[in-house]
Amino acid sequence: MSRTAFVAAWMLGMAIAASAAPIPLQRGVGVHEWLNWSPVEDDGSYRWPPYRSEQEWRAGDRPITDWPDGDAFARIRSMGFDFVRLSVDPGPLLASKGARRQQALDILSAAVERITSAGLKVVFDLHGVTQVPAYSMEMIYDGAESEGVANYREMVVAVATMLARVGTDKVALEPYNEPAYYPCDSSGSDDWQRIMADTVRDIRAVSSELTIVATGACGGSIAGLVNLTPGFDDPNVYYSFHMYEPHSFTHQRSDGTGAFASGLPWPADSSTPEKVTETLKAQMDAAGLSPVEQVMNMVAAREAIARYFEQNWGPSQLEASFRQAVDWAEAHSIPGRRLFMGEFGVILMSADGRMGAFDADRQRYIEAVRQQAERFAIPWSVWEFANPHGMSLILPDGPPVADAGLVRALGLASQ
Numbered sequence: 001m002s003r004t005a006f007v008a009a010w011m012l013g014m015a016i017a018a019s020a021a022p023i024p025l026q027r028g029v030g031v032h033e034w035l036n037w038s039p040v041e042d043d044g045s046y047r048w049p050p051y052r053s054e055q056e057w058r059a060g061d062r063p064i065t066d067w068p069d070g071d072a073f074a075r076i077r078s079m080g081f082d083f084v085r086l087s088v089d090p091g092p093l094l095a096s097k098g099a100r101r102q103q104a105l106d107i108l109s110a111a112v113e114r115i116t117s118a119g120l121k122v123v124f125d126l127h128g129v130t131q132v133p134a135y136s137m138e139m140i141y142d143g144a145e146s147e148g149v150a151n152y153r154e155m156v157v158a159v160a161t162m163l164a165r166v167g168t169d170k171v172a173l174e175p176y177n178e179p180a181y182y183p184c185d186s187s188g189s190d191d192w193q194r195i196m197a198d199t200v201r202d203i204r205a206v207s208s209e210l211t212i213v214a215t216g217a218c219g220g221s222i223a224g225l226v227n228l229t230p231g232f233d234d235p236n237v238y239y240s241f242h243m244y245e246p247h248s249f250t251h252q253r254s255d256g257t258g259a260f261a262s263g264l265p266w267p268a269d270s271s272t273p274e275k276v277t278e279t280l281k282a283q284m285d286a287a288g289l290s291p292v293e294q295v296m297n298m299v300a301a302r303e304a305i306a307r308y309f310e311q312n313w314g315p316s317q318l319e320a321s322f323r324q325a326v327d328w329a330e331a332h333s334i335p336g337r338r339l340f341m342g343e344f345g346v347i348l349m350s351a352d353g354r355m356g357a358f359d360a361d362r363q364r365y366i367e368a369v370r371q372q373a374e375r376f377a378i379p380w381s382v383w384e385f386a387n388p389h390g391m392s393l394i395l396p397d398g399p400p401v402a403d404a405g406l407v408r409a410l411g412l413a414s415q
Contacts, residue, residue: 020235022211022338023121023172027412028083028381029076029393030343033057035111036127038089044132050092050104054114058400061388066399073118076385079402080412084120085342085381086112087127087177091135093155105162112163116170123213123342123381124163126156127177141180144194153195157202164207172211174342175199177220178242184218184227192217193229200232208236213340215240220342222321226328238340238379239329243369245321246313248304250346250365253355259297260284260354261304266346266361266368267314273305283353315368322372337377344369345383347390356390359405367409374411382410 034057039047052060058067076084092104112122128137139148156175163171176199181192196214203212214237216224225241244250254261263279265271280301284294311317326336346365349356357365366382373380386394393407394400407413 020209022236022238023169025083025121025123025172025238025340025379027081027410028085028123028379029081030085030087030125030381030384031115031386032087032127032384033060033387034086035108036087036089037129037131038092040131046092046095046132048092048100048103049107051089051107051111054111058386061386061396062398062400068399071118073115073120077119078413079407082121083123083381084115084385085123085125085174086115087125089129090126090152090155091129091132093158094135094139094151095132101158105158108159109162109166112166112171116166121170121172123172123174124159125174125177125213125342126159137180140176140195143189144191144198149195153199153202156199157206160203160206160210164210168207168209168211172213172238173203174213174215174240175203176215179215179217179224180219181217181224184216184221184224188217188227192224196228197232200237204234208234211236211238213238213240213342215342221245222325226324230332230334233332233334238338239334240340240342241325243321243341243344243373245318246308246311248308249313249357249361250344252347252349252357254297254300256297256300258354259300260287260289261301262349262353262355263358264305264308264361266357266365268309268312269314270361270364273302273309276305277302280353287352287354318368318372322376322378325378326376337379339376339378341369341373341378341380343381343383345391348392350390363405363409366406367411370410 034054035051038050039052041047055064058064058072088108093101096104112124115122130136140152142148160173163173179192182188200212200214203210216228218224220240220242222241225239230239249264249266252262252264260280260283262283263276265276281294284297289297325339329336329339346362347356348362349358370380382393383391386392386400388396393402395403
């Protein structure tokens with residue numbers, strides 16, 4: 001190659017790199033109950049063909065007749081969302097090869113095209129679950145050179161190939177959800193760094209244009225993100241973190257059966273430990289707990305309540321958390337718009353008061369987190385569209401209508 005031709009090729013490559021960008025994302029919602037937890041047979045193997053149909057998903061927690069006429073994904077689009085973060089159980093893909101794997105990939109390809117036909121983009125989230133232990137996320141925790149990691153990466157390549165065919169202008173691939181390599185500071189191993197870098201290279205061997213969502217370790221937290229060295233970066237990569245800080249507020253629930261752990265306020269200084277304790281006692285009275293049961297419950301609850309108020313969580317701590325992610329991106333010359341808040345949410349208080357936050361506190365937190373993300377131009381995806389577990393855009397009982405207060409907190413159009 002002549003010097004002139006070399007320079008021309010180099011300039012063309014630079015121009016392509018400069019114009020490259022991930023698919024544009026702004027406001028998204030997780031869809032977790034459709035293609036995750038793929039049904040299993042009595043012997044513990046995956047039902048085949050795998051995955052639930054859309055009708056099975058919608059009828060899973062309420063009568064299918066409760067759903068209004070029309071397209072559920074068109075409704076999502078009309079509310080102001082521009083993408084869906086689609087959680088997919090990788091288990092059936094890991095458990096199959098050849099024609100059987102292709103059958104599973106064809107089902108997933110059709111699901112993605114089903115969503116994109118409604119005008120939504122898709123973040124395809126490989127979201128490992130525990131129901132079939134051999135294909136849970138435990139398979140990747142024996143180190144970067146383990147057989148489990150090799151098998152998982154090979155599966156990711158198959159998914160990337162499928163998604164590239166669907167259209168790199170419509171989809172992004174998130175190969176890992178909340179990886180649990182700990183600790184995530186410099187005293188830990190570099191296994192997660194190597195796994196993430198190697199996986200990005202695997203995907204890039206398939207497509208230079210497919211948007212990738214990379215993540216740090218430590219459960220996909222900001223702490224894990226800022227410990228990641230993005231030496232594998234290119235203009236088509238987003239960097240994910242999940243915002244459940246403080247976890248003591250977003251996930252108010254007890255490990256004990258039937259115990260009460262609820263009612264912490266947002267922000268902390270909007271109430272007092274005494275008020276929270278008083279409310280908790282009233283809820284236990286209403287539930288008919290005996291004096292002995294109440295005393296036992298309050299022993300654990302008082303410690304958690306005291307700790308929450310001592311930390312005094314509020315807007316300044318929330319901003320500091322986002323600043324960690326933004327400062328990390330700036331230090332690595334990554335635009336803030338290539339950060340990605342892949343999950344955030346708050347458990348709504350249950351009807352019996354045993355767990356969750358009061359609705360007003362939940363709405364204030366959701367709005368504050370959303371506003372922080374938008375302040376830094378970070379795309380976000382709220383957890384989750386429709387489920388009965390207390391963290392849902394759609395009301396859990398009766399006709400599946402959107403929670404109006406949550407919609408407002410997200411800055412979206414009411415339905």
